[in-house]
Structure formats: C-alpha cells, structure tokens
Amino acid sequence: xxxxxxxxxxxxxxxxxxxxxxxxxxxxxxxxxxxxxxxxxxxxxxxxxxxxxxxxxxxxxxxxxxxxxxxxxxxxxxxxxxxxxxxxxxxxxxxxxxxxxxxxxxxxxx
Amino acid sequence: xxxxxxxxxxxxxxxxxxxxxxxxxxxxxxxxxxxxxxxxxxxxxxxxxxxxxxxxxxxxxxxxxxxxxxxxxxxxxxxxxxxxxxxxxxxxxxxxxxxxxxxxxxxxxxx
Numbered sequence: 585x586x587x588x589x590x591x592x593x594x595x596x597x598x599x600x601x602x603x604x605x606x607x608x609x610x611x612x613x614x615x616x617x618x619x620x621x622x623x624x625x626x627x628x629x630x631x632x633x634x635x636x637x638x639x640x641x642x643x644x645x646x647x648x649x650x651x652x653x654x655x656x657x658x659x660x661x662x663x664x665x666x667x668x669x670x671x672x673x674x675x676x677x678x679x680x681x682x683x684x685x686x687x688x689x690x691x692x693x694x
Numbered sequence: 695x696x697x698x699x700x701x702x703x704x705x706x707x708x709x710x711x712x713x714x715x716x717x718x719x720x721x722x723x724x725x726x727x728x729x730x731x732x733x734x735x736x737x738x739x740x741x742x743x744x745x746x747x748x749x750x751x752x753x754x755x756x757x758x759x760x761x762x763x764x765x766x767x768x769x770x771x772x773x774x775x776x777x778x779x780x781x782x783x784x785x786x787x788x789x790x791x792x793x794x795x796x797x798x799x800x801x802x803x804x805x
Contacts, residue, residue, distance in 0.1 A: 628794075629796070681739075682739075
C-alpha cells in the first residue's frame, strides 16, 4: 500500500515567521511531488511542484525534496494570516497516479 | 475560462436513493478523476479515466459507477446511496503528471 504521511496539526506559527510543513512517502519509485493549499470549504489549489532533489523557490514558498530519505517539505517565509489553510502533499508514482496525504492544518497567528 | 465545473454543490439524499454527479472540464485534459474527502482522511480516489473511453477503479470504488461521456465530461453515479457515502466529492482533471485542477466540490449528505 503506497502511503503519504503528514502531521495533521494544527501547526500554529506567528505572523512573519517561517512555517515548515513536512511529508514522507513510501513508494521509492515516486516521480512527482506537489503541494496544494485548501481553504476551509474550498477545493485544493496547487502551490508548488518539484520533480528533482533539492530546493525549488517561488516567492515566499520553497519546496524541498530528498528522495533518499523519501521526504518532501514546504517552507513558507514571512507567514501571513492568509496562509492559514490545510496543506495537502501529493505524490505521483511511476504511473503518475497521485497519492494524497491527509493534510496539515496551518494557523498563522497575528 | 471555467476550468472544471462540477454540479450540484450540495445534495441531501435518503438512503437507497440514486443520483449522478456531473463534471466537465474545458482544458482539453485527457485524465479525469473523482475523489471523496472525509475529515482527517485526505483525498481518496474513487474512479479515474486516463483517457476518453477508459475508466478504472481507484482506492474506494464500491457503491459507485462512472461514465466518461466524452473528453470533457466524467460523471459519478451512486445507485443506492448509503450513509457511509456522506462526504465531499471532488472532480479533477490533469495532463498526466501535471497540475490537477479541481471542481468546486459537492457536499453530499445521505440520511
């Protein structure tokens, strides 16, 4: 059974600080890695994707991938109250089917 | 640009009733998906269609059927609704390995 694990939270971070969200996966053949943000009552929307080991930066967001450790993370710098949401990690295997984590609820405190 | 359009947004069914959830995408994506989302369990794949004319079971297909009507449309049918099917349902589409786009969701309650 292919699995994607996330800490359910809630993760509480002060406004302006760095929020660090983590995800581990079980399938060593995984090829693609996605972070989605989901506001309460809304549908998921893509924040970042990463395919290669290392870091990928996009504005305040940085995705980090370590395939040897089967670990992917999302850093949010200068956290804002509008970043409060549930963050879903999704991992694509060799057939590109996505396996989803249960999500981490992030709360940014003003 | 509508993206993925999913109807209805809300539905209440009595146990044993049937219904069809409709989904259409205008992004020319080959792949379409139906997920359910329950509290604390993330997104679970019900059925998917990798291309027009094909459908396959996902993680939780029991109690559901699907139809890929054409490249744009992918419907999900509950033949005899059960309380265990109370959930939020999302339709999504993507290009294989690419970004998935989601519909706005259907909140289904079976009483």
